[in-house]
Amino acid sequence: MMSRLRILSPKRNKRLQTGWEGFFPYYAGFPELFARELLQSAKLPSHAVILDPWNGSGTTTYAASGLGLTSIGLDLNPVMIIVARARLLPPSEADHLLPLAATILSHARAASPTLDPSDTLLDWFKPTTAAFIRGIEWNLRRSLVGSRTKSPDSVHLDKISGTAATLYVALFAVCRKLVTPFRSSNPTWLRTPKEIEARLAVSPATVARYFTENVKGMSTTLAEKLDADSLAVGSPRVGECKINLSDTASMRLDANSVDFVLTSPPYCTRIDYTAATRIELAVLGPLLSTNARALGKQMIGSTQVPCTSIEVDEKWGKTCARFLAALQKHPSKASSGYYYRTHLDYFDKMSRSIQRMSDAMKPDSRAILVVQDSYYKDLHNDLPKIISEIGVKHGLTFKQRKDFHLRSMSDINPGRQSYARPSGATESVLCFTK
Numbered sequence: 404m405m406s407r408l409r410i411l412s413p414k415r416n417k418r419l420q421t422g423w424e425g426f427f428p429y430y431a432g433f434p435e436l437f438a439r440e441l442l443q444s445a446k447l448p449s450h451a452v453i454l455d456p457w458n459g460s461g462t463t464t465y466a467a468s469g470l471g472l473t474s475i476g477l478d479l480n481p482v483m484i485i486v487a488r489a490r491l492l493p494p495s496e497a498d499h500l501l502p503l504a505a506t507i508l509s510h511a512r513a514a515s516p517t518l519d520p521s522d523t524l525l526d527w528f529k530p531t532t533a534a535f536i537r538g539i540e541w542n543l544r545r546s547l548v549g550s551r552t553k554s555p556d557s558v559h560l561d562k563i564s565g566t567a568a569t570l571y572v573a574l575f576a577v578c579r580k581l582v583t584p585f586r587s588s589n590p591t592w593l594r595t596p597k598e599i600e601a602r603l604a605v606s607p608a609t610v611a612r613y614f615t616e617n618v619k620g621m622s623t624t625l626a627e628k629l630d631a632d633s634l635a636v637g638s639p640r641v642g643e644c645k646i647n648l649s650d651t652a653s654m655r656l657d658a659n660s661v662d663f664v665l666t667s668p669p670y671c672t673r674i675d676y677t678a679a680t681r682i683e684l685a686v687l688g689p690l691l692s693t694n695a696r697a698l699g700k701q702m703i704g705s706t707q708v709p710c711t712s713i714e715v716d717e718k719w720g721k722t723c724a725r726f727l728a729a730l731q732k733h734p735s736k737a738s739s740g741y742y743y744r745t746h747l748d749y750f751d752k753m754s755r756s757i758q759r760m761s762d763a764m765k766p767d768s769r770a771i772l773v774v775q776d777s778y779y780k781d782l783h784n785d786l787p788k789i790i791s792e793i794g795v796k797h798g799l800t801f802k803q804r805k806d807f808h809l810r811s812m813s814d815i816n817p818g819r820q821s822y823a824r825p826s827g828a829t830e831s832v833l834c835f836t837k
C-alpha cells in the first residue's frame with residue numbers, strides 16, 4: 404500500500420528563505436520544506452529515483468539530496484542549471500570559497516580580456532564596468548571551468564563543479580543588485596536603458612566588494628550548516644544528483660526508470676522565464692551556445708509566436724479544448740491571433756512533456772505537480788484541471804487535487820484592470836499514480 408503523503412502549502416514564504424536558502428532567490432514553484440515533507444512522507448526505498456523535469460532553482464533535487472535519495476533535475480535555462488548545482492555544494496567546501504574568490508579578484512584586477520563589443524553586459528553597464536565584471540567571470544572560468552565543461556564545440560554546463568557554480572551565483576547576485584534601477588513593476592522584467600549614457604558606471608572596488616561580501620555570506624552560512632550536520636546523530640547521507648540541461652518536450656529518459664516525480668511546471672501566465680534571468684544570461688554569455696531570444700522561444704510559456712502551425716490535440720483534454728475555443732472567439736484585440744497561437748504552443752509543449760514524463764515513470768510510481776490557475780482577460784484558465792486531464796490521456800491515474808488560495812496572482816496577463824475576475828489565484832497540488 405502507498406503511504407499517505409504530507410502535503411503542506413506550496414506557497415512561497417519569505418520566512419522560509421533564510422540561511423542557505425536565502426542565496427537562491429529565484430522564482431520557485433514551492434518551498435524546500437514543502438518538498439522535504441512530501442518526499443519524507445512518501446517513504447521511498449533508499450534506491451528510489453526522484454525526477455523534477457522543471458527543476459528551476461533546484462528545490463526538489465536539494466531536498467532529495469538532503470534525504471539521501473537519488474535525484475534527476477532538468478531545466479532548459481542554463482542559469483537554473485548553475486543555480487541548482489550551486490545549491491548542492493557540500494558544506495565541507497565552505498573554507499575554499501573566500502580564498503578562491505580573492506585569487507580570482509586579484510587576477511581580474513591585474514589583467515582582463517578585451518571586452519567583446521557584442522558582450523550583452525554592455526546592455527546595462529558602461530564599458531569599463533562591463534570589462535571588470537567580465538574579467539571576474541573570465542578568471543573564474545579560466546581557473547574553475549575545465550575541459551569537461553567546456554569543449555571547443557560545445558559547453559556542458561551540467562558538468563560544472565559545485566564550487567564554480569557557487570561563485571557564478573555570487574557574481575549573478577552582484578549584477579542583480581547593480582541593475583536594481585532597471586527593475587520594473589513586472590517582477591520578471593528587467594529594462595535596458597534606452598540612452599547609452601544611462602548605462603551604469605560602477606567602480607571596480609565596489610564590484611569587488613559586493614562579490615567578496617556575497618562569497619563571504621555563502622561561506623559563513625555553509626560553515627554553519629557544517630556545524631549543524633556534525634551535531635546530528637550519525638553522518639547524514641547525501642543523495643546522488645544529476646542536474647541536466649534539457650528540453651522536456653523532447654527529453655529522452657529511460658522508460659520505467661523513475662519512482663517519484665515532484666515538480667512545478669511552467670505556468671500559463673505569460674511569465675517569460677528567460678526574461679526573468681536576463682542579467683544572469685548576460686554573465687554566462689561566453690559559456691552559452693544559444694542566445695536569450697532563441698532560448699525564450701523554446702521555453703514552455705514562451706511569449707514568442709511559434710514558427711509552425713499547431714492544431715488542438717485530443718490529448719489536451721476537454722477543458723483545454725473549451726478554454727482555447729473561448730479564447731479564439733474572444734472579442735479583444737489579438738485574441739484569435741497572437742494569444743491563441745502562443746497558448747497552442749504552451750499546451751503542445753506541455754502535452755509532449757507530460758507524455759515523456761509518464762513514459763519514464765515505473766508502474767506504481769507517483770507524480771506530484773504543483774500548478775497555478777490564471778485568467779486570460781475574463782476567461783478562467785483552470786490549468787490544474789487541464790493538466791489533470793492531460794496526465795490521464797498519457798496513461799496516468801489522477802488521484803487527488805489539493806487547492807491553496809494565493810492572495811496575489813503571479814501573472815502579467817493582459818486585461819487585469821479592465822475585466823472582472825476574482826482576486827488572487829489557486830495553487831493546486833495534483834497527485835497522480837502510474
Ligand SMILES: C[S@@+](CC[C@H](N)C(=O)[O-])C[C@H]1O[C@@H](n2cnc3c(N)ncnc32)[C@H](O)[C@@H]1O
Nearest residue numbers: 431432457459460462478479480650651702703
Ligand atoms: C515554475 S518553474 C520551476 C520552479 C522550481 N520548482 C524551483 O524550485 O525553482 C518552471 C521551470 O521550467 C523551466 N522550463 C520552461 N520550459 C522548459 C522546457 N521546455 N524544458 C525544461 N524546462 C523548462 C523554466 O526554466 C523554469 O525554471
